[in-house]
Amino acid sequence: MIQLLDEPLPAGVSERTACRILDVSRSSLRAFRIRYHFCGPISPHRRKRRKTPQPRALSVEERTEVREVMLSAQYHDQPPAQVYFSLLEQGIYLCSISTMHRLMRADGLNGERRQQRPASPQPIPRLQATAPLQVWTWDITKLPTKKRGEYLSLYIVMDLFSRYIVAWMLSRKENSALSSHLIQEAYERYDIKPDTLTLHQDRGMPMTAHCYLDLLGELAITASHSRPRVSNDNAMSESQFKTMKYQPDYPRRFDSYDHAMGWCEEYVLWYNQAHHHSGLAGFTPHQVFSGEYLNIAKVRQQALDEMYDRHPERFSQGRPSISMPPAEVYINPIPEDADQATVEKGVNFPTLQRAIAKVT
Known part of the structure; x- marks a missing residue:
């Protein structure tokens, strides 16, 4: 063709x-x-749009009047529908709502006309843990029951460096009083010293309530929050919840509160004591939290050395060495090639708050 x-x-x-x-x-x-528009003979009967004036269109004076009314002090922040009905109640008809939209669009005045709250970008939470009991991260997940519309709330507080679950609670509801009780109990159990712990969480209601934040202030715990609408600022807790809900024996729905309580007790015990965590070089959270991994690492290395001495041909890369858990664990680490603006934008806000508190 x-x-x-x-x-x-x-x-x-x-x-x-x-x-x-x-x-x-x-x-x-x-x-x-x-x-x-190909070359060649074109039919003489081709239809052409004639630029004839529309007899029903507003005149120049009428369009000017509509623009003045839309930009007046009374209606400058109101949408066309509100202006239309307000004028109509006063016995005034200028044009239809669609015509108001068309005139505003032609002048570049379409869009939200009401006063908007300015954007307030939050700093990127950048946290670092080099030992247990320096940074905790926690979150809440819902556990469905067999009763339609009924969910249980599972609170889990985890140590960032070791991924060890330091505290957890199962409740039929979710509120700031329960979260405050859980954090205070864990704080006393591990004998946390003032100004030594940073607690990271998202911006849910129990994490931002005044009573909860007041408790953190009384305990001298630095609060760190995820950015709004950012899903990976609390990745460690989210990953732990995925591990839980992808267990082979995880029931899709729990029969009752007691059923869920029993299953969660077994899961937390397994996760802390028997789960060989991929982020910890195969050590369990309890081994890293308690420091036992240092002795276990010697046993692992000895087993590899013995096998290498018997069959060195099986190890093409030479004598093997075991991997150790990371010495530093981060939430949102600063990229190596980051410029100064990126570093300042993502300042370690909890550390800055703690330094200011000590000065004041």
């Missing part, structure tokens, strides 16, 4: 013959020529 439109026909071949061979109607050929 394109060749038929763009190139002249061979000698002795008429347009009718070409259309019959290509199984194309002559009317379609003319329509394509008009639509895509």
